[in-house]
Amino acid sequence: MDVPTAGYAGRLEVLEGPTGRRVRSEADGARIAAESLMPGVPVAAVARKHGATRRQIYDSRRRLRQGQLALPESMAPMFAPLMVEESSAPQPTMRSPKSAPAKVKIVIDDMAIRTAIDLEHLPQVIRAVRASR
Incomplete structure (x- = not known):
């Protein structure tokens, strides 16, 4: 992809069209950028997996942060319900002057x-x- 390697590549992919470039939808770009934000996932691995460069991934991440891309519904953050239990512990009192x-x-x-x-x-x-x- 964006890192030169010596030797046989093993596979050659021919892209059709006037420019010979991949055209991804904004939803695909957002999904790929969100995948690269997962903990412990290297950007280079995500780029290789999707046939992109690291620069493209970083650009999509920037656009995602700035709100120019929207996460797909399946990847939107979910919130857990807040559960508050009554504590039987004594309530804190006013500080004494020594503390x-x-x-x-x-x-x-x-x-x-x-x-x-x-x-x-x-x-x-x-x-x-x-x-x-």
């Missing part, structure tokens, strides 16, 4: 992070910063 947010400045090399954080979460933040170094 009020503290202003913290974290300096890592030439970067400084200033934030307000609950004191009870401060040890977790310190451990995360240490682990990131």
